[in-house]
Amino acid sequence: MEMSANNLFLAKIDEAARWAQSSSVWPLTMGLACCAIEMMVIPAPQYDISRIGSEVFRSSPRQADLMIVSGRVSNKMAPIVRRLYDQMAEPKWVISMGACASSGGVFDNYAILQGIDQVVPVDVYVPGCPPTPDGLVYAINLIQQQIRTGGRGGIFARA
Amino acid sequence: MSDHLPDWIGSEGNPPNFGDPTAVLEPEPYEVVSRSDDEMVLSMGPQHPSTHGVLQVVLGIDGETVKRAEPEIGYLHTGIEKSAENLFWNQSLTVIDRMDYLAPLTNNFAFCRGVEKLLGITGQVPRRAQQIRVMMAEMTRITSHCIWLGTHAIDLGAISPFFFTVDLRENILDLIEAASGARMNMTYFRVGGINGDLPEGFLERLDEVIAKFPRRMRDLRDLLQKNPIWTDREVGVGVISAEDAVAWGLTGPSLRASGVAYDLRKIEPYSTYEEYEFDVPTRTEGDCYARFLVRLDEMEESMRIIEQVRKNLEPGPIMVNEPAVALPPKPSIGLSMESLIHHFKLVSEGFRVPAGDVYGAVEGPRGEIGYYIVSNGENRPWRVRTRPPSFYNLQALRKIAAGNLIADVVVMIGSLDPVFGEVDR
Numbered sequence: 001m002e003m004s005a006n007n008l009f010l011a012k013i014d015e016a017a018r019w020a021q022s023s024s025v026w027p028l029t030m031g032l033a034c035c036a037i038e039m040m041v042i043p044a045p046q047y048d049i050s051r052i053g054s055e056v057f058r059s060s061p062r063q064a065d066l067m068i069v070s071g072r073v074s075n076k077m078a079p080i081v082r083r084l085y086d087q088m089a090e091p092k093w094v095i096s097m098g099a100c101a102s103s104g105g106v107f108d109n110y111a112i113l114q115g116i117d118q119v120v121p122v123d124v125y126v127p128g129c130p131p132t133p134d135g136l137v138y139a140i141n142l143i144q145q146q147i148r149t150g151g152r153g154g155i156f157a158r159a
Numbered sequence: 160m161s162d163h164l165p166d167w168i169g170s171e172g173n174p175p176n177f178g179d180p181t182a183v184l185e186p187e188p189y190e191v192v193s194r195s196d197d198e199m200v201l202s203m204g205p206q207h208p209s210t211h212g213v214l215q216v217v218l219g220i221d222g223e224t225v226k227r228a229e230p231e232i233g234y235l236h237t238g239i240e241k242s243a244e245n246l247f248w249n250q251s252l253t254v255i256d257r258m259d260y261l262a263p264l265t266n267n268f269a270f271c272r273g274v275e276k277l278l279g280i281t282g283q284v285p286r287r288a289q290q291i292r293v294m295m296a297e298m299t300r301i302t303s304h305c306i307w308l309g310t311h312a313i314d315l316g317a318i319s320p321f322f323f324t325v326d327l328r329e330n331i332l333d334l335i336e337a338a339s340g341a342r343m344n345m346t347y348f349r350v351g352g353i354n355g356d357l358p359e360g361f362l363e364r365l366d367e368v369i370a371k372f373p374r375r376m377r378d379l380r381d382l383l384q385k386n387p388i389w390t391d392r393e394v395g396v397g398v399i400s401a402e403d404a405v406a407w408g409l410t411g412p413s414l415r416a417s418g419v420a421y422d423l424r425k426i427e428p429y430s431t432y433e434e435y436e437f438d439v440p441t442r443t444e445g446d447c448y449a450r451f452l453v454r455l456d457e458m459e460e461s462m463r464i465i466e467q468v469r470k471n472l473e474p475g476p477i478m479v480n481e482p483a484v485a486l487p488p489k490p491s492i493g494l495s496m497e498s499l500i501h502h503f504k505l506v507s508e509g510f511r512v513p514a515g516d517v518y519g520a521v522e523g524p525r526g527e528i529g530y531y532i533v534s535n536g537e538n539r540p541w542r543v544r545t546r547p548p549s550f551y552n553l554q555a556l557r558k559i560a561a562g563n564l565i566a567d568v569v570v571m572i573g574s575l576d577p578v579f580g581e582v583d584r
Contacts (some may be wrong), residue, residue, distance in 0.1 A: 003581035029208045033235055033580055034260035034343055036212070037306060044325035059208040074583075077205065077213060077234045084206055106254055130343055 020149035021065075023053040025093070025140060028064035028125045030084060033071025035098040036132040047133045054140055061087040066143060067120070068136070072100035073113045085120045093146070095139050096122040161347055179298060191193050197221060201565075205234045209314045209569040212579035216556070216568065228560035230553055235583040243543045247509030248350055255530075256344045258545065260582040261303040264295050265523035267348040270543075273519025274350045277512050280479050287475040288352040289430040291338075294468040295347060296521070298335060299460040302328045303524035307486040311451070311573035312383065315392050320382050323560060325376045330368050336379045337361055343512060350510075351485050352478035365469060372462050378454065393448035396572040397559040400445060407558065408551040411526025412457060413575055415441045416449035435467045447574035454576075457524075484510050509538035525549050525576055547581040 002010050011019075016130055031039065042049045049055055055122060058064040061084045085094070096116050099105035102125045104114035116122060124139045131139075165364040191494055204215035213234035221228040243251040256263040257268050305328040307319035332342045337358050339347035347354050353508045383389045399409070414421055422439040424432045440456030442449035478485045487498040487504055514536040518527030526548030533542040552575045560568050 031207050031212055033212075033237075034257055037260060039312070040306070041329075044322050046325065046329050051411065056183050057208075061206075072233060072235070072237055074236050076236060080205055100193050107237055107239075107242060107256075109238040109242050111237070132342060 002014075018148050018150070021091070022144040025066045025143060025147070026056045026058050026064050027066045027068050027140075028061055028088065029057045029059045029068065030081075030082065030120075031070055032073060032077065033069035033100065035101070038130045038133050039068055039070040039097065040047070041137060042133045042136055047137055049137060049140060052137075052140060052144065057156060060083075062089060064088055064096065065091070066093045066140070068095045068097050069101040069116045069120070069122075070097045072105065072107055073116050073119075075112050075113060078113045078119050081116065082119045092149075093123045093143050094120050095136070095143065096125045097136060098131055099127065102127065105129060118145045187540075192204060198226060200291055202399045203568070205232075210572060211310060211577060214553075214572065214577065214579060214582075216560075216572070218560075218565065218568065219408065220565060223566075224565050225560050225563055225565055227311055228557055228568060230458075230556055232550075232553070232579070232582050235579045237580070237584060239584045240543050240545060244540055246520065247538055248512060248540065249509065251543065252348065252350075253346050255346075255543070256346050257580060258547065258584055259523060259525065259528065259549070259578050260343060261306055261578050262296075262299040262524045263344050263530055264292075264347060265521055267346060268292060268296050268430075269519050269521045269523070269528050270530045270532070271348050271350050271519075272521060273517045273530045274512060277480075277515055277517045277532065277534055278350070278484065279513075280351060280481055280484065283479050283481060285476045285479065286431070287473055288477045288479075290468050291353055291357065291477065292348060293430050293432060293435075294465055294472075295335065295338070295353075297464045298331050298466075300461045301458050302331050302335075304454050305331075306456065307524075307573075307576045308379065308451075311576075312412045314569050314573045315389065317383070317386075317389070320379060321383070323375060323378055327372070327471055330371065334361065334364055334368060337364070349478070351481060353478075356477050360470060362472070365465070369462065369466055369469070376455070376459060384452075384455075392567075392570055393574070394444075394446060396447045396563065396567050397574060398444070398446045399555055399559055403558060404445070404555070407555050408553060409526065410548050410551065411523070412442045412450055412453045413552045413555070415439065416453045417445035418443040423520060423527055427522065432464075434471070435464045437464050447570050450574045450576075463571075511536060511538050512540075520546065523548060525578065525581070526552060528581075545581075545584060547584065549575075549577040549579075553577045553582055 004010060041047060043055055067085055067088065069081065096102045098116065100107060100112065101116045104112050124142045126135050128135055128141045169174055198219045198221055199219055201218045202215060203218055204210040205213040215231040217229045217231055218225050239254050246254065252267050252270060255266045258266050259583045275284060305324035309324035312320035335345060336342050338361060339345035399417050401417045401419050404414045405419060410421065418441060420439050420441045425439055437460045440453045440460060442453055482501065487501050491498040492502050512534040514534055516533040518529055518531045520527050528548055529546035531544040532540055535541040554573060556571060
């Protein structure tokens with residue numbers, strides 16, 4: 001984007017749209033387990049994701065851009081996670097928050113899906129059990145970077 | 160292997176591969192949305208902002224009035240009890256932490272007390288360890304109630320209390336993180352004591368939080384207690400009588416708000432609780448507002464206990480002097496071969512617990528959290544059965560939701576304060 005002398009902005013539509021998209025990533029209110037508690041505190045003043053344009057947690061998947069899979073996904077919950085993903089409007093992004101969502105974590109047993117990437121495509125993985133809110137904010141930053149550059153998928157949010 | 164189990168259980172130990180991640184999975188058909196002449200069935204959850212996790216409530220409604228409410232649970236079933244059977248005694252603590260993730264240390268506390276009873280070392284756990292355990296358990300009680308109050312207020316449309324409670328919670332979590340190394344799921348307790356002593360400067364930082372606490376509580380009370388919208392939504396909603404509460408097995412604030420002063424810390428004092436002066440807040444109304452007041456009072460009583468522990472904290476060891484259970488002191492590992500071998504054996508094989516069964520329970524933020532533990536003399540538990548307070552408290556929803564409005568169901572779920580990690584395990 002560039003600015004001319006007469007207070008006019010010149011930009012490619014693609015770039016401008018990406019800038020707007022990346023500055024208004026609205027997450028879906030979908031709390032699953034322990035990580036949901038750390039997800040819940042990111043709109044609070046200590047972390048305040050309003051600063052990066054993500055303050056509005058939407059309860060309806062139709063209005064959300066970003067799905068934060070926060071916690072362990074049981075085999076009973078997996079189809080519902082997938083259905084919610086399908087209900088979200090394109091373009092959409094997914095953060096796999098925590099060890100359980102990313103790989104099953106400590107629960108290598110009959111009940112837990114060994115990694116949410118078996119049911120939905122994941123853009124950013126956040127390690128930790130649970131990750132700190134700072135880690136999650138960093139993951140949203142990475143999503144924003146992806147939106148601006150147009151890349152997709154499989155990033156590991158290493159601090 | 161039973162016939163009704165999927166064939167992948169026990170063969171590989173891994174769930175089936177769902178294949179192409181872009182393929183649409185067909186969920187099993189639910190009869191949750193249907194309509195007849197006098198009743199419409201409406202599914203609330205499992206993804207719903209006010210169900211505090213993955214609860215599905217199938218509501219039969221007539222207009223705005225709820226005729227029946229069936230909680231459908233199991234969306235977060237994790238197999239924690241089964242996982243615990245495959246881990247050493249001390250390792251089991253890590254998965255047991257993740258049941259009630261709002262107050263992980265009370266899980267640890269109950270489990271450790273059970274195992275210590277089986278080992279017969281309850282009386283030998285050093286005094287300082289007991290005091291720190293009490294302090295940490297009360298801290299997690301405050302943080303848990305903070306999250307409860309914040310989310311409950313959001314459900315009712317008030318967002319400011321959430322910011323206040325998160326601030327208070329962060330202050331306490333900073334302390335817990337300094338001591339245990341983690342903000343949540345700390346696994347700070349060990350069988351026979353605690354993992355490490357309090358770090359330098361901890362008590363000074365604790366003093367700051369103690370000094371700040373009354374103002375924070377006053378702010379919260381100012382925001383909500385006399386707020387006409389809040390009282391309109393809460394007073395007289397979801398009344399549970401004392402008889403019902405006892406019959407349904409309710410414990411914790413939900414029981415005490417109905418007028419039954421049952422608190423394990425008073426009735427069966429453990430870990431130096433008998434030394435502290437504190438009240439058990441009790442109300443008689445049994446409605447959502449009473450449960451709200453009881454929890455607020457409990458936060459203040461918890462802080463009173465923390466202050467007393469802070470005053471009386473004694474120096475001393477933090478781990479039981481029992482080589483069969485406790486790791487040797489770290490410096491000695493570099494100096495003595497016996498210590499090194501001992502350390503290696505304990506870490507690689509764990510310790511053995513005499514055969515028998517035991518029930519260990521403590522008063523958690525949601526009520527009596529207990530573990531029934533069976534040992535067959537091995538280095539792993541043979542069976543761990545949890546008594547999760549949320550599970551029993553949630554049962555009351557069926558009883559109290561009928562006849563009320565849909566909007567009140569949200570208030571009732573919030574006021575019962577279920578945690579689904581614990582309900583579904």
